[in-house]
Amino acid sequence: MSGEFHALHQDGLLLLPNAWDFASAAALVDEGFAAIGTTSLGVAAAHGEPDGEGRTRAQTVELARRLVDLPRPISVDVETGFGDPAGIAEELAELGVAGINLEDGLGDPGHQQELIAEVKRRAPGLFLNARTDTYWLGQPSLSDTIDRAQRYAAAGADGVFVPGMSAADDIRALVDAVGVPVNILFQPGHRIEELAALGVRRVSMGSLLYRAALHSAVTTARAVRDGSPVPSGVPGYSAVQDYVVGGRRRGSGGFQ
Template sequence: MSTFRQLHYLDSPLVLPNAWDVGSALAFVDAGFPAIGTTSFGIAASAGYPDGVRSSKAATIALAARLVRMSVHITADVEDGYSDDPAEVAESVAELGALGVAGVNLEDSRDGHLVDASTAAAKISAVKRLSPDIFVNARVDNLWFAEDATVEAVLLRARAYADAGADGIFVPGLVNPEDIRRITTDVALPVNVLAHPSLTAAELGGELGVRRVSSGSLPYRAAIDKAVESVTALRDNRQTPNATSYWDVQARLVTFSQRSAN
């Protein structure tokens, strides 16, 4: 099996589904994905908290501890590292690495606003010193939060994070083909974007040069929509949607529980 790092250098981009619990992760494994990420949004929302406010640390570590028992690579979305102190961030990532997590997403924003690039770079450096084998996907949030939202500003941060030791650059909100091509051309590291309905993974990985396409919180949000659709159909006397059978999902969970106990 390819290493997690190698998955970023294959002929086609790594399509990474993001799970919010064991059940969603098992479904992704069953669908044949070689790597799974966690979603801070889905984990936080499941507990009734907004994303990006450092509420998901304990739940992310607990979930990662279970997901690493699966036969795929696991990468964790750790928001901004849950601290302003680079040493504390590095310790948190090292805890995940000790569990067997292959990578982390580390973002350069907090509470919906950019932090100074030097602060984010210091966290990346601290993480790589303590956990050199962890794949650090440095998230550049200029476009996502519409702050200093230019390609030039994104590239400045991306270069700073590359110099700090990042292994990949994640630019959520990047959807314009010309901007994507410029960033993937100017950044030597694998570039990660969020899934977007205007571009397929094949298109992103072709001339545009993207090496990783993440689902982000899309599966969680789609699951909520489908849940509402199923019960409104029932209420409104319409045919309910098809779904994986109870017995199939139960079988996945039983198998996983038995393997985890061994």
């Protein structure tokens, strides 16, 4: 699956939805998405933990172990690496995961280069998507972003991810400055075809689907409580069972 995942970044734009459990991933496979990512917020929140604090390594690995049964490449968000970026990368690669997201936490970019190089040494087949939070944390700097992206690409990163970057001129400048696929986080107002025209190779949905699921759950519960119509389109019990059972039949009559 790793080679297939790499190839998905080379021709056109990969729209990557992010799941938080097996059923959500299987449903997205059934919808026809070419690859599935995970959302660290969704995984953490579903287990009662905060995101970004490195508390969900075990849960992340267990989810990955289940998701590789699906007939799609799987990319896993490992936050900043749970204190052992190369170790977690190697463990996930051995499970059959196709790629990882690795954040820099806005630490020293030189140190992050060393971590990236070690990850690629121990798990060379993984698609390593190197994330920097220069825009996500509210102090956007195009020059700092480009510097970090170039450093990470030079260290062996297969792609760079800049969540929060949305201005067309900034995106175009980043694409022109690095020689690896650029990943952008979908935000309201984005149009996929416009991002593709700017040279973006991957658009991730991040925690959007998980947050939308929470919203839908509360909206539905409120409708039942208030005697309002329940939203239409909710999958039935058997449909969810089919997602789970069908998703486990990799290569033997399940999702194709």
